[in-house]
Every structure is written in C-alpha cells, then in structure tokens.
Amino acid sequence: MNIKSIVFTIFVFLAIAVALLYYFITSPSSLIVKETPPKAISILIASDLQLSSVDGVKAGLKELGYQTDKDVTIKLYNPKGDRDLTVKMAQEIVSLKPDLIVTLSTSASSAVIDADKDAKIPLVFGDVGNFQQLGITDIRHPGGFMTGVVVDNVAVAPKRMELLKSLNPNMKTIGVLLNPKHVSYQDILKASGEGAEKLDIKLLWYEISAKEDIAKAMAKLVKEKPDAVMTTSEALISNNPSLITPILRTAKIPSMDFNVEVGVQAGYLMVYGISRFDIGKQSSRIIDKVLKGEDPGSIPIEFASTPSFEINKVLADEMGIDIPEFLLLQANKVYR
Secondary structure: OOHHHHHHHHHHHHHHHHHHHHHHHHOOOOOOOOOOOOEEEEEEEOOHHHHHHHHHHHHHHHHOOOOEOOOEEEEEEOOOOOHHHHHHHHHHHHHHOOOEEEEEOHHHHHHHHHHOOOOOOOEEEEEEOOHHHHOOOOOOOOOOOEEEEEOOOOOOHHHHHHHHHOOOOOOOEEEEEEOOOOOOHHHHHHHHHHHHHHHOOEEEEEEOOOOOHHHHHHHHHHHHOOOEEEEOOOHHHHOOHHHOHHHHHHHOOOEEEOOOOOOHHHOOOEEEEOOHHHHHHHHHHHHHHHHOOOOHHHOOOEEOOOOEEEEEHHHHHHHOOOOOHHHHHHOOEEEO
16 A cells, blocks of 8 residues: 555544544534433421521531532522411422422421422421321331421420439429420320329429410419429420520529520520431431432331430529539530
C-alpha cells in the first residue's frame, strides 16, 4: 500500500470517528448517562416544637448517604401551632404531589391523611402519640400508604410520677396540666389514674383548653398547692412554658415535663421523655426504605423507646429542694 492510500485510509477513519462522536453528542438517544432528578420530600410539622425532629431527619438521611438537592429536596411546612393552617398546608402538599410526605406530629399526620385519601402519596410519620387515631389497627402491617414512628407519652405517666415522688416519699398530691381536647384525653386519665393509685397519690387536674385558660388554671394550682406538678404531652401546654414555669418557681413547687428539648431549659425542675431529634433520626431509616421502593403499608410501625431523664440542680438549689443522690445518678443529664 502506497503513502497516498495509507493517508486516505487514516482520513476516512478519522472522518467516521468524528461523525460518530457528533451523532452521540447531539442525538436525543445519546448514550451519555443523565442524572436522576432528586426525590421531592415535603415535611409538615405542628409547630416550632418539631424543628429538632426535622434536624434529626436531615442528620439521619445525611448519615445514610443522601445529599440535599442531589438525592433529595426537602420543603418544610410549619403552621406554628395553627390547626386550620395545618389543614390548608396538608392540602397544598398533596396537590403538589411530592415523592414522599413526612409528618412530625399527630395533628400534622391526621391532616395529611385526610387530604391524601385519594392521592395516596407515600407517608412516613414521626412523633405520633396515638396511631389508632390515624386509622391503623395492625402495627406490623399498617396497610395503606403510611408507616412511621410512634411515641407513647401517655404510658410513661406513672414513671414520671414515680420520679417526682422520689423527691419526697411523703408526697400526697400531684397536679396535672392537661387539655381536655387532647385526642388521648381518656387514655391520659386512665394511665395517670392507675399510676397514682399504685403510688397512693391523689391527682389534681388543671384543664387548659386555650392559651387564655393558663392564668386561671395556674392561679387555682397555686391556691391548692399540690406537692408537685406534671405536664402532659400537648402542644398548647408545651408552647407556653413562660406562662407556667415562673409561677411554679415562685411557689416552690417541683415539676416534671415530658419535652426534652424544652423542659429543663424552659424552667421545669425535671424532664422525662424522648428526644425529638432522635425520633427524627429513627424516622429517617424508614424514609430511606420508602425512597428505595418499599411499600409503606408493609413496613412495621416502630416505637421510640429510649427516654432521657434530666434534672435542673441549679433550680432545685434555688427552690430549696433536695435532690436525692440516687436520683441524680439515674439522670442522663444534670444541670449544675
């Protein structure tokens, strides 16, 4: 083969190579791999109380390898405790049809379930205290389009009473702040009553249905002066510690709250409950399963089961309350 033939052959091969490269670059059916769009996640909470749960979800997903805006996008909806706005936000979320809805409270979960009946967008809930209210009867196979993490704050009421009585073995009365409109109202009465009976304690109930009721309830409480006070798992009470704890502090009445993120920092003497951040992280593992294609209705519901016990020793000293050493040793955290 002469030089001209070799040059011509090389030229032909180069022309073909350039033509093929141009075709693959410009062709709609190009073999270049296109990135999968991120999964859209909408999160609905009830109020600022659940913001730490949201942080937990994000932290959990990050540990599982998810990158924000690359693998998932997260849009947060916070109605700031407004029940009517919660319903409207739930309807808006469903209308936008995200890949997954995450709810972090019982009220938010109920609102989305009502709005999502026909759309059946996958739902993972967390920080829910009453799964029966969501229409679930079998926690092993919840069915439908949802699953999640339940926090049973009602069942641990006797434990909170036991910790309070440890301050004073002669304790005879405990005041309980609760909302009669709470979805678990009857369950709260039953569990608390059973715990009080075992400890030979009389319960004094102080009902708060609206923010305006707090002052009246606290005035009655100070007048009757129970030996200790305990809150219940309810947003109205949790969102207004500034109207409760200063009064208990002045009256020198020891108190027990359930909200780890708020309790001691807000002025309660002790807190016994489950970290909302941890609930969020636990929920993220279920979210991961759903994002990978598992049917939510076939994923068993989980229970958050690692409570934290904290004591404000500084406040106890100020109020003249002696915290027994054995109780301090039980605490996960003591504020000194």
